Amino acid sequence: MDFELTQEQKFIRESVRDFAEREIRPIAQELDEKQEFSIELTKKIGELGLFGMIVSQEYGGQGLDYISYIIAVEEIARVDGSQAATVAAHNSLGVNPLYYFGNDEQKKKYVPQLCTGEALWGFGLTEPDAGSDSRASKTTAVLADGKWNINGSKIFITNASASISKGSTVQAVSGEKDGKKEFSAIIVEQNTPGFTAKSMHDKMMWRASNTAELYFDDCVVPEENLLGKRGDGSRIMLNTLDHGRLSIAAMGLGCAQGAFELAVKYAQQRIQFGKPISKNQVVANKLADMAMKIELARNLLYKACWLKDNGKPFAKEAAMSKLYCAEIANEVSFEAVQIHGGYGLMKDYDVERHYRDQRLLQIGEGTSEIQRLVIGRYVIDEYPV
Numbered sequence: 486m487d488f489e490l491t492q493e494q495k496f497i498r499e500s501v502r503d504f505a506e507r508e509i510r511p512i513a514q515e516l517d518e519k520q521e522f523s524i525e526l527t528k529k530i531g532e533l534g535l536f537g538m539i540v541s542q543e544y545g546g547q548g549l550d551y552i553s554y555i556i557a558v559e560e561i562a563r564v565d566g567s568q569a570a571t572v573a574a575h576n577s578l579g580v581n582p583l584y585y586f587g588n589d590e591q592k593k594k595y596v597p598q599l600c601t602g603e604a605l606w607g608f609g610l611t612e613p614d615a616g617s618d619s620r621a622s623k624t625t626a627v628l629a630d631g632k633w634n635i636n637g638s639k640i641f642i643t644n645a646s647a648s649i650s651k652g653s654t655v656q657a658v659s660g661e662k663d664g665k666k667e668f669s670a671i672i673v674e675q676n677t678p679g680f681t682a683k684s685m686h687d688k689m690m691w692r693a694s695n696t697a698e699l700y701f702d703d704c705v706v707p708e709e710n711l712l713g714k715r716g717d718g719s720r721i722m723l724n725t726l727d728h729g730r731l732s733i734a735a736m737g738l739g740c741a742q743g744a745f746e747l748a749v750k751y752a753q754q755r756i757q758f759g760k761p762i763s764k765n766q767v768v769a770n771k772l773a774d775m776a777m778k779i780e781l782a783r784n785l786l787y788k789a790c791w792l793k794d795n796g797k798p799f800a801k802e803a804a805m806s807k808l809y810c811a812e813i814a815n816e817v818s819f820e821a822v823q824i825h826g827g828y829g830l831m832k833d834y835d836v837e838r839h840y841r842d843q844r845l846l847q848i849g850e851g852t853s854e855i856q857r858l859v860i861g862r863y864v865i866d867e868y869p870v
C-alpha cells in the first residue's frame with residue numbers, strides 16, 4: 486500500500502491552498518453576506534486550471550487523475566463552501582456528462598470552453614416533484630421533424646443561471662418503453678427560445694454560489710443535442726452522480742478540515758479560568774475525535790478515488806465517502822462552533838459559515854438516507870444466500 490501523494494498531487498494541494506487563502510478567504514464572508522456569485526473569482530479559479538481538471542488535454546483540460554481533482558475541491562472547501570460548490574458542480578455535474586457521454590462533435594463544441602472558467606454548465610435532474618425519486622420527472626421531450634420539443638421545469642440547478650452559464654444537460658421523459666417512462670439526456674444551450682433560467686436566492690448555505698430554476702416552454706433544440714443514446718438518460722444522470730458523490734465528499738472533508746483548524750487555533754488562544762481552553766481534557770478530547778473523523782474520511786475518500794483512477798468499480802465506496810464525509814462535516818463543524826462559544830455564532834468568525842455550508846452536504850446529490858439505501862443494496866448483494 487502506498488499512502489504517499491505524488492509530487493504533482495502535493496503541488497496541487499499547496500498551490501490550491503495558497504490560492505484559496507490569498508484570493509478566496511479575504512472576500513468569502515462578504516460574498517456570502519451579499520449572496521454574490523463572483524464572475525471575477527470564477528475566472529481566477531479557471532486561470533488556476535481548476536475547471537476541466539480530469540478532461541484530457543485534447544479537449545482543453547488538464548488531464549489529471551481524480552485524486553488531484555478531489556484534493557483541489559477539498560482545499561477550496563477548507564476555506565469556502567460556495568466556491569467549492571461552483572468548482573465541484575461544474576467539473577462533476579457540468580463537464581463530466583458531456584465529456585464521458587458526448588460524441589466527438591459535442592465534446593469539441595462544448596468541453597474546451599468549459600475548461601477555462603469563462604463558461605459554466607448545469608446538470609438538470611431535480612424537479613419540484615422529483616428529488617430523491619428522479620424517475621418521477623415530468624419534463625418531457627418530444628421528437629418531431631428532427632427536433633426535440635421540451636416542456637417542464639427543473640429546480641435547484643447549480644451554475645445554471647449565472648451570466649457565464651452556457652447551458653445545461655437536462656433529463657427529460659422522451660417516450661415510453663415496455664410500459665415504463667423512457668428518459669433521455671438532452672443538451673440545452675442557454676439562449677434557446679423557450680428556455681428560462683431564474684436565479685434562486687436566500688439560501689442558508691453556499692450563498693455565493695449560483696442556483697437556478699429552469700423552465701422549458703416549447704423549448705426546441707436540434708435532434709443532435711441528444712447526449713448518448715435515446716433512452717439512456719437515467720443511466721447517464723445516475724452515473725454522473727457516482728462521480729459527483731466524490732466531489733461532494735471532498736467538500737465535506739475540506740469543510741471539516743477548515744472548521745477543525747479554526748477550532749484548534751481558537752482553543753489555544755482563548756483563555757478561561759486562567760489557561761487556554763485547549764488545556765481542558767474535554768476540549769482536547771473533542772479535538773482528538775474531530776481529527777480522527779477527518780483522518781478516516783480522507784482515507785475512505787482517497788480509496789474511492791484510487792478505485793476510480795484504476796478503472797475499478799467505485800460506486801459503493803463513492804456513496805460511503807459521500808455519506809461519511811457529509812456526516813463528519815456536520816459533527817466537526819458543530820463541535821468547532823461549540824469550542825468557539827458565543828463567538829462561533831457570529832458572522833465575523835469563519836466557523837459560522839462552515840457550520841451553515843455543510844448542511845447541504847447531507848441533502849444534495851442524494852440525501853444521507855438515499856446513500857444508505859444505495860450502500861445497503863450493494864452490501865446485501867455481496868452476500869447472496
Ligand SMILES: Cc1cc2nc3c(=O)[nH]c(=O)nc-3n(C[C@H](O)[C@H](O)[C@H](O)COP(=O)(O)OP(=O)(O)OC[C@H]3O[C@@H](n4cnc5c(N)ncnc54)[C@H](O)[C@@H]3O)c2cc1C
Pocket residue numbers: 574578607608609610611615616617618640641642643644688691696845848849850851852853854855
Ligand atoms: C443548493 C442546492 C444545489 C443543488 N444542485 C443541484 C444540481 O446542480 N442539479 C440537480 O439536479 N439537483 C440539485 N440539487 C437538488 C438536490 O440534489 C435535491 O435537493 C436532493 O436530491 C433531495 O431532493 P429533494 O430536495 O426533492 O428532497 P426529497 O426527495 O423530497 O426528500 C425529502 C426527505 O425525504 C427523504 N426520503 C425521500 N425518499 C426516501 C426514501 N425512499 N427512503 C428514505 N427517505 C427518503 C429524504 O432523504 C429527505 O430527508 C441541489 C439542491 C440544493 C439545495
